[in-house]
Amino acid sequence: MNRLEFYLFHLMPYPFIPPGEDMESIWITLPNSHYDPQLGHKLYHEYLDQMILGEKLGYDGVLVNEHHQTNYAVNPAPNLSAAYLAAKTDRIRIGVIGNALPLHRNPLRVAEEIAILDLLSGGRIISGHVRAMGAEYISAGADPTLSKGRFWEANDLIVRAWTEPGPFAFHGEHYDIEYVNTLPRPLQQPHPPVWLPGSTSAETIDNAAQRRYPFMLTPTSNWLSKGAFERYYRVAEEEFGYTPVPQQLGRLVHTHVAETDEQAHREAMPHIMWFFRNGLKIPPYHMMPPGYTTSASMKKTLEGKKKAGVKGFTELSYEELLEGGYVIVGSPQTVIEKYEQMIEDFRIGMVMSAGGHLGSMPNWMVIKNMHLMAEEVMPHFRENGRPVWADAAPAVAATLSEAAATQPKPEHRPRVRIDGEEYLDALTGYIPEIREQLPSLRNDP
Amino acid sequence: MSTASVDRDLLPVQGVSTLLRREGSGRPVLYLHGAFFPMTWTGLHDELSARFDLLAPVHPGYVEGGPPDWLLGFDDLVLHYRALLDELDVGQVDLVGYGLGAWIAANVASFHPDRVRSLVAIAPMGLWMPDAPMLDFLGCSPERRIAAVFNGDPGGHETLFPDPGDIDSFIDGYGQDGVTARLIWERRYDTRLARRLGQLTAPALVLAPSEDRVVPLAHAARWAELLPDGRLVTIADTGHGLVVQAPDRVARAIGDFLEEVPA
Numbered sequence: 001m002n003r004l005e006f007y008l009f010h011l012m013p014y015p016f017i018p019p020g021e022d023m024e025s026i027w028i029t030l031p032n033s034h035y036d037p038q039l040g041h042k043l044y045h046e047y048l049d050q051m052i053l054g055e056k057l058g059y060d061g062v063l064v065n066e067h068h069q070t071n072y073a074v075n076p077a078p079n080l081s082a083a084y085l086a087a088k089t090d091r092i093r094i095g096v097i098g099n100a101l102p103l104h105r106n107p108l109r110v111a112e113e114i115a116i117l118d119l120l121s122g123g124r125i126i127s128g129h130v131r132a133m134g135a136e137y138i139s140a141g142a143d144p145t146l147s148k149g150r151f152w153e154a155n156d157l158i159v160r161a162w163t164e165p166g167p168f169a170f171h172g173e174h175y176d177i178e179y180v181n182t183l184p185r186p187l188q189q190p191h192p193p194v195w196l197p198g199s200t201s202a203e204t205i206d207n208a209a210q211r212r213y214p215f216m217l218t219p220t221s222n223w224l225s226k227g228a229f230e231r232y233y234r235v236a237e238e239e240f241g242y243t244p245v246p247q248q249l250g251r252l253v254h255t256h257v258a259e260t261d262e263q264a265h266r267e268a269m270p271h272i273m274w275f276f277r278n279g280l281k282i283p284p285y286h287m288m289p290p291g292y293t294t295s296a297s298m299k300k301t302l303e304g305k306k307k308a309g310v311k312g313f314t315e316l317s318y319e320e321l322l323e324g325g326y327v328i329v330g331s332p333q334t335v336i337e338k339y340e341q342m343i344e345d346f347r348i349g350m351v352m353s354a355g356g357h358l359g360s361m362p363n364w365m366v367i368k369n370m371h372l373m374a375e376e377v378m379p380h381f382r383e384n385g386r387p388v389w390a391d392a393a394p395a396v397a398a399t400l401s402e403a404a405a406t407q408p409k410p411e412h413r414p415r416v417r418i419d420g421e422e423y424l425d426a427l428t429g430y431i432p433e434i435r436e437q438l439p440s441l442r443n444d445p
Numbered sequence: 446m447s448t449a450s451v452d453r454d455l456l457p458v459q460g461v462s463t464l465l466r467r468e469g470s471g472r473p474v475l476y477l478h479g480a481f482f483p484m485t486w487t488g489l490h491d492e493l494s495a496r497f498d499l500l501a502p503v504h505p506g507y508v509e510g511g512p513p514d515w516l517l518g519f520d521d522l523v524l525h526y527r528a529l530l531d532e533l534d535v536g537q538v539d540l541v542g543y544g545l546g547a548w549i550a551a552n553v554a555s556f557h558p559d560r561v562r563s564l565v566a567i568a569p570m571g572l573w574m575p576d577a578p579m580l581d582f583l584g585c586s587p588e589r590r591i592a593a594v595f596n597g598d599p600g601g602h603e604t605l606f607p608d609p610g611d612i613d614s615f616i617d618g619y620g621q622d623g624v625t626a627r628l629i630w631e632r633r634y635d636t637r638l639a640r641r642l643g644q645l646t647a648p649a650l651v652l653a654p655s656e657d658r659v660v661p662l663a664h665a666a667r668w669a670e671l672l673p674d675g676r677l678v679t680i681a682d683t684g685h686g687l688v689v690q691a692p693d694r695v696a697r698a699i700g701d702f703l704e705e706v707p708a
Contacts (some may be wrong), residue, residue: 138584145627290622295510299616
């Protein structure tokens with residue numbers, strides 16, 4: 001059996017905007033007056049409920065991410081969504097894929113919030129780290145020419161903050177923090193898994209392979225996906241001397257499943273086209289502000305695309321999206337076959353956006369898509385249909401009794417010295433009988 | 446992008462290979478280019494080199510495809526140009542800056558007033574004037590940028606800008622914008638500049654177009670007000686692209702001004 005992990009990925013878009021031809025960009029400049037807060041309330045709840053349902057259906061994880069000033073994805077504070085999901089679910093993995101590190105003046109904020117989420121969720125958090133889209137350097141006023149340097153330095157600072165005893169000093173090129181002493185500490189040890197979501201950028205892939213970070217590829221063609229995943233394996237094997245496991249590699253490919261191929265196309269086509277024509281309407285000068293990538297890298301990309309005749313997302317027809325492998329649409333059997341082919345061609349172990357929301361899709365259709373994915377597709381790739389978390393021991397005791405039986409006593413009991421008297425054990429010392437019986441507690445300096 | 450084919454020398458300046466064209470004779474004039482036309486030998490260069498010893502360097506990074514690691518702010522350019530003047534052994538110069546170049550020039554003059562005989566600021570930027578915001582020319586479309594530079598009528602000058610349809614031309618422009626971004630992306634103005642202009646005692650000329658859709662005219666007027674020995678001259682029927690739109694009139698205004706400044 002070819003194993004595959006299934007993740008629901010949600011951009012949480014706001015699709016009630018003019019069509020792509022009528023706007024300069026879905027980022028930055030489209031007036032936010034289009035946004036109706038009443039509708040926003042309804043959408044947030046629909047979207048979050050879809051992800052919560054993912055647990056009952058048996059998804060391995062749910063994923064949210066950070067974007068700013070765009071109707072393409074209205075989730076500027078993904079750690080807040082993750083907190084809501086943590087409260088409303090019990091076992092499913094929750095990924096923030098990710099926080100846009102260079103947009104933070106102090107990246108320790110990310111270390112802190114992820115640690116809080118990890119504790120609240122009982123160790124279910126995946127911490128994705130991203131640079132932020134080019135457009136976000138425009139909307140945030142952050143220098144795109146320093147973005148790469150800030151990203152890697154912030155990543156290293158965050159991982160050190162989770163793993164090294166504090167306080168320690170961090171004196172970087174971009175961040176100068178005299179006392180790194182992050183509280184709380186995350187539950188998962190040594191730290192919550194770090195994922196690197198990215199496009200086909202060689203630098204991201206190479207760094208992910210070097211650090212053994214799982215790499216999640218954003219939507220692109222089969223042809224470019226193959227090159228990206230092959231590169232990860234090659235770099236890992238040839239330069240860093242290990243063979244990755246398929247679970248280190250995931251592909252974000254929106255999948256829509258329905259009763260028949262025809263029915264699946266009927267349902268999905270308008271929403272897929274909304275996503276690619278409108279949701280991805282972004283001019284090059286928003287996508288790639290100056291210095292966001294190097295001139296050499298930009299030149300290579302442009303020449304490669306020109307040579308291969310690669311079209312922009314908004315120019316692709318529905319048929320081209322299907323043939324190119326940007327999306328997968330069909331009956332359960334069709335989807336199973338496409339996933340098998342993907343596992344074979346790319347040697348990957350995770351699929352994201354597997355049967356969930358896309359673009360303008362209504363709630364009922366998303367739920368139908370998810371149900372069919374869970375009932376008809378997932379079992380083909382799993383023993384007994386069980387998600388990864390069902391067979392993993394929970395990271396924390398489920399009950400007070402279990403905690404009392406299994407957890408070591410804390411190093412310190414809370415004690416306080418009152419007005420020059422002996423130390424008082426704050427938990428029990430107020431009971432005179434116990435105080436008398438436990439001189440060691442009183443006399444312990 | 447049409448880059449006039451010119452002979453340029455690579456001058457080593459403290460380890461930084463600096464592209465420099467030097468033409469003409471007379472008193473040395475250092476011309477600092479702006480964010481636009483950084484590699485172009487414009488009509489203004491021709492006009493100025495006919496009367497002066499014109500030194501026209503290209504700022505570090507604009508040729509190399511992006512900002513060098515060491516370039517983090519205006520002060521790095523100030524030190525670079527002080528070193529360049531040392532290298533050329535030209536003594537005092539008349540300093541001419543266009544747009545972003547005027548901002549750089551004001552910094553050079555602030556930190557090394559002894560090296561600057563006079564200052565000419567053409568369509569200058571850099572002042573903090575929240576009521577007169579500059580066009581976000583790094584974040585807007587190329588078409589909008591060109592339209593703004595020429596007040597909607599490029600008249601053929603649009604070929605001086607990168608051609609988005611030509612990869613090499615586009616990449617040249619992308620790299621040049623990267624250097625500009627390094628300098629001004631997070632701060633498109635310097636709140637300290639007003640005070641510094643007020644301390645520059647050198648004779649100064651501010652040249653403004655008649656309408657500027659990139660940097661509102663209030664900026665040029667304020668520069669002239671702040672500079673203790675400053676005067677404002679407006680070049681009729683021009684926009685922010687005045688150095689290529691009316692090089693002869695811009696050069697004449699500079700020449701007339703310099704005639705009054707003792708060599």
